[in-house]
Each structure stands twice: as C-alpha cells, then as structure tokens.
Amino acid sequence: MLNVEVVRLDPDLPLPCYAKQGDAGVDLLAREDCLLGSGGQRALVATGIAVAIPDGYAGFVQPRSGLALKHGVTCLNTPGLIDSGYRGELKVLLINTDPTEDFQIRRGERIAQLVIQAVEHVQFVEVDQHDATERGDGGFGHTGR
Numbered sequence: 001m002l003n004v005e006v007v008r009l010d011p012d013l014p015l016p017c018y019a020k021q022g023d024a025g026v027d028l029l030a031r032e033d034c035l036l037g038s039g040g041q042r043a044l045v046a047t048g049i050a051v052a053i054p055d056g057y058a059g060f061v062q063p064r065s066g067l068a069l070k071h072g073v074t075c076l077n078t079p080g081l082i083d084s085g086y087r088g089e090l091k092v093l094l095i096n097t098d099p100t101e102d103f104q105i106r107r108g109e110r111i112a113q114l115v116i117q118a119v120e121h122v123q124f125v126e127v128d129q130h131d132a133t134e135r136g137d138g139g140f141g142h143t144g145r
Helices: 065-071
Strands: 005-008 026-029 034-036 042-052 057-062 073-075 080-082 089-096 103-105 110-118
Touching: 026 042, 034 042, 034 089, 042 110, 057 089, 065 073, 080 089, 089 110
Parallel strands: none
Antiparallel strands: 005 042, 026 110, 034 103, 042 089, 057 080, 057 110, 073 089
C-alpha cells in the first residue's frame, strides 16, 4: 500500500477514503456550497485537502457516475491530472450539462473521485519511420461505426 501525505485544509471535512473494499478511487468532497446553473455553467470547487503524491505516481480526478447520470454534472477536464510536485489544494472543475435544471452542490458532498496510479517516464528516441503494423495509421473510426 502506498502512503500519500495529506494536509487537511478544512478540519471539519473527513479525509479521503474508499467507499467500498476494492474501489479504485477515493471520494473527493466539496469544501463549499456552489450552484451550478443549467446549460453548461462550470465552477472550480475546492476539496479542503492538499496531497503530496510521491515521485513516480500521479493523481487522476474523475467524475462520479451517479452525478453524471442523475444530474448531468461531470468533470470538465477528465481525468484531471495532479502531478507529483503539486502541493496546493485539490480543486475539481465541474460542469452542469443538464439543459434546464440547476444543480446545488452542498458542502461535504461527494463531487469526484481521485485515483492514484504509477506513471512511467519515457525518453523519446527519434527515428526515420516506425515498423509496420496491421493497424498502421488508422485512427478515429477506422474500424467502422
């Protein structure tokens, strides 16, 4: 198990934790109330924590499926990348995609998930061309609908 240091910037909010055994992400909570207007209003919502992710790892902020399904609320830049050198408060960029209904975020509400993963650092090596593969340069939609 990887230890990740956390500074609790809001003493009244609990530390991140896994909701169930085997979950990949911990819940991030809203530090403040916030009204997300319908039709694409967005807000940067503070979580009340700062983490020190170890070198060789990164954090990825991802939406909560229930908020997306039930209310059209999701993370705008998903996954949001948290580099190991960042030490500021974690904030989540949320957007309300519902065309007609506003969404009220309440302090302490679960607004996103944080997944910590190992990441590789690579060295790019310039070559004249790549080896041939069956896929080649087939990209978006090349295998059909």
